[in-house]
Amino acid sequence: MISLLDLYITFLKISSVTFGGGYAMLPILHKELVERKKWVDTDDLLNYYAIGQCTPGPIAINTSTLIGYQKRKLPGAIAATAGYVTPSFIIIIIIASVLQDISHLEIVNNAFGGIRVAVPALIIMAIAKLWKSSIKDGEGFLIFLGSFAISIFLNLSPIYVIIGAIILGLIMKRGEVPSKSCEIKSENSEKISQTQKKD
Amino acid sequence: MSILFELFFEFFKAGLFSVGGGLATLPFLYEMSYKYMWLAAEIIPDLIAISESTPGALGVNAATYVGWNAAGLPGATAATLGLVTPSVIIMLFVARSYDTFLQKKYIQDIFYAIRPAVIGLIAVVAWNLLKISLSSENVNSNVSLSNILSMSDIVSYLISILDIKAVILFGIIMLVMRKIEIHPLYYILGSALIGIIFKF
Numbered sequence: 240m241i242s243l244l245d246l247y248i249t250f251l252k253i254s255s256v257t258f259g260g261g262y263a264m265l266p267i268l269h270k271e272l273v274e275r276k277k278w279v280d281t282d283d284l285l286n287y288y289a290i291g292q293c294t295p296g297p298i299a300i301n302t303s304t305l306i307g308y309q310k311r312k313l314p315g316a317i318a319a320t321a322g323y324v325t326p327s328f329i330i331i332i333i334i335a336s337v338l339q340d341i342s343h344l345e346i347v348n349n350a351f352g353g354i355r356v357a358v359p360a361l362i363i364m365a366i367a368k369l370w371k372s373s374i375k376d377g378e379g380f381l382i383f384l385g386s387f388a389i390s391i392f393l394n395l396s397p398i399y400v401i402i403g404a405i406i407l408g409l410i411m412k413r414g415e416v417p418s419k420s421c422e423i424k425s426e427n428s429e430k431i432s433q434t435q436k437k438d
Numbered sequence: 439m440s441i442l443f444e445l446f447f448e449f450f451k452a453g454l455f456s457v458g459g460g461l462a463t464l465p466f467l468y469e470m471s472y473k474y475m476w477l478a479a480e481i482i483p484d485l486i487a488i489s490e491s492t493p494g495a496l497g498v499n500a501a502t503y504v505g506w507n508a509a510g511l512p513g514a515t516a517a518t519l520g521l522v523t524p525s526v527i528i529m530l531f532v533a534r535s536y537d538t539f540l541q542k543k544y545i546q547d548i549f550y551a552i553r554p555a556v557i558g559l560i561a562v563v564a565w566n567l568l569k570i571s572l573s574s575e576n577v578n579s580n581v582s583l584s585n586i587l588s589m590s591d592i593v594s595y596l597i598s599i600l601d602i603k604a605v606i607l608f609g610i611i612m613l614v615m616r617k618i619e620i621h622p623l624y625y626i627l628g629s630a631l632i633g634i635i636f637k638f
Contacts, residue, residue, distance in 0.1 A: 353633020
């Protein structure tokens, strides 16, 4: 049986080498959990990860919780999640407290002046990457436009946009036959095979 | 006490309604900055940059940062716990039927509409960030939209509202991004360096 400490340490390790959020995480998860630890097989991992993408909350946290739960029920879920959160918590607190002391320096202000220009560019790049898999047809594009316009002009809480989208999805797709294979899953399996080729 | 509750509650909401990863939590940060004193909208770009260039989940990094700035260690703990609690609760329900979860029709239907909506919300974040980082700090009051008569008026109007150095850097970054794929961290470090050299 896998110990809670092992779960905690493993997810702490995965988190501390994953830069840039959930999307960078999949190849690292594969290497650690499938190849090294052999806790899950590739198909299971793709399933867990896809569920993490379709459920609320950070993808990495959802995936860790789910794998932790499969191994050791609730204590396992908490151990894996705590492991994933720990490096963020320590590193961010160190950076935030150092920044508090040096934020008045001109050089720091100038550096952040440059960084502030890069941040929107990075987000636009992330949107471009998600675009093809997120917006599949004309209706999808209209939902995108509606969500953008509503939140820019009405200053509405994102919660209402999300709830609206849920209702819209259920109404629009009413009566259609569900697809058997999960599209997100096959997109993700491509990601793993691409990184394996690079290695 | 109340600030800790606010942090926990606001990040709990963000965790519960942000579908599709860390970027989806960013719209909620803007909402918090409108509602509460403990998060200033001006620091959001800095906190996104820090969250993207440190290890771990983007949303968790952002929650820890906001919580720490608002109320120290208890604040960081409250915000981070708030963000991950919905995930843990939801996963307990999902775990029982995880092998059929993705085949459920209502999950597919909901996800079909949520993905474009989330992209729309993130695009608003990008728009807000662009407005702040590209607009000039000292707007020239002599030129305004109402007295534009010619092409050169348009140009001088744009020059007066835009921070030209920032526009050039933004253009260069977008061009580089289209050509080569490197990790976001390098863009952040590179533009920090440019910021220092050219005094942004």
